[in-house]
Each structure stands twice: as C-alpha cells, then as structure tokens.
Amino acid sequence: MVETARKRIREWQEEGKAHCEAQQRPWVTLAFAQSLDGSLTFAQGQPSALSGEAALHLTHGLRVEHQAILVGIGTVLADNPRLTVRLIKGTHPQPLILDTQLRTPLESHVMHHPSNPPWIFTSIRAAERRRHILETRGAHVIPLVSEPGERIPLPRLLNDLWHRGIRTLMVEGGATVLTAFLEARLLDAAIITLAPVWIGGYHYINKLLISPERQAPGLMLLYHELYDHDLVLWGRPTERQI
C-alpha cells in the first residue's frame, strides 16, 4: 500500500511540475496526523504520536518522495524529531527549520543528522553570535528579509528553496506552520492521517482562514485508505464557498 501511495505522489508532482515552474517554488505536500477533533497533540509543546505503525510507514515513504522536509521550531523543541527516513529504504530529505530567533538546540537530533545538517531559515535580525555557533556545529543558517516582528515569509522561503534546487517539499508541522501554509494557500496536496480518537488537545488551525469573500481552503478528496485503525485522506487544494 505504501508503494502505491508513493507512486501516486510522484504522479501528482509530475502533473504539478509546470505550475511550480511558473511560480518558481517547490511542490508542497502537507502531511500530518490529527485526532477526530483536530488536535495534533495533547498540549502545545508536548510530543505527539497519534499515528499507528502502518501510517508511520506511509510517512517515511512520503519523506523519500520529497527533496526536503520542513518543521517549525515549536516541533523541534517539543518532539526533537530526527526528520530522517528509517522505517523503509530511501534517501533522507533535506531537513529545514523555521526559526526566527535561532532557538534550535545544539543537542537536538536534527543537528546530528546522519547525512544532511539542517538548513535553518531565520530573520536577518537574528543574533550573529548564535548563528555562528550553529554554523560551527554544521547547520546552514539562511537569513531571509522580513518585516520586524514578522515570521519567515513563506513565498520568499519557497522561492529561495526553488533557487537552491528544491523541487518537492513535505511540510510536517506543527500547528502554527500548517496554519500558515493553509492561510497563504501554499499547498499542492495534503495527506492527513485521521487517528480515531478524541483528545481535545492542541488544535492545528489557530486562526480564521476564511477570506473576505467567504472562501475557505478545502480539499478535493481524491483518496481515502485505512492504515490499520487510521484513516488516511488524500486531497488536492480547492477553495470552498462558506
């Protein structure tokens, strides 16, 4: 089943090539797990493990099909993820972190990646000394222009990635980052693992996403599959009138 899923995402990426080329940005897949009530985890900053073993294999299969994998600093601090491919054979995607204040811990797993030190996207105002320390430990720190108080501007980030040769990007979370991609309508596919459990925890949509014209980001659901007890939904983005 994972092989079919991998083939499907490859086909979608191939179909989307011309669009991404025109936009000068990578193909973007949002891939994450949520509970029935839309929680990503129990509480912000708590590690999450919502998906079962089969759905985890799918996640690792999808990682192989993307050149880069992105998380926010909140996820690095909460989960200390490795962002590698472990459950199946394949090449590790390049790990990327959004981190305007350069809080990535030196001892975090991602700083000890087996092949690809992380690319840490930050603000041009980030502390020079901290940048130097992270770079001494192997990270590639990339400052992007942003307004004071603004987070990393996603269109600029994606354009930068394009110019660094990244054509396919998997965004794994966490909540704030997923909300930002949805708000900016910067996605080409979403693969959502729905764990059959109610948690009432930390929800991933933390602001209103509806436009003044009452358009909301939605999905054209193209596939749904059971991975043991988890329902995996596959869709392409669309705007829905609410």
Ligand SMILES: NC(=O)c1ccc[n+]([C@@H]2O[C@H](COP(=O)([O-])OP(=O)(O)OC[C@H]3O[C@@H](n4cnc5c(N)ncnc54)[C@H](OP(=O)(O)O)[C@@H]3O)[C@@H](O)[C@H]2O)c1
């Ligand atoms: N269920 C799942 O599939 C899944 C997957 C991943 C994570 N999680 C869970 O999600 C939680 C973490 O979520 P979170 O919301 O706290 O953190 P997050 O989304 O991982 O990271 C958010 C942080 O990234 C930085 N950032 C920089 N530019 C940004 C931009 N343009 N848009 C959004 N963020 C930007 C900001 O910090 P600065 O201002 O300091 O830069 C922001 O606070 C954890 O508890 C983790 O377990 C669950």
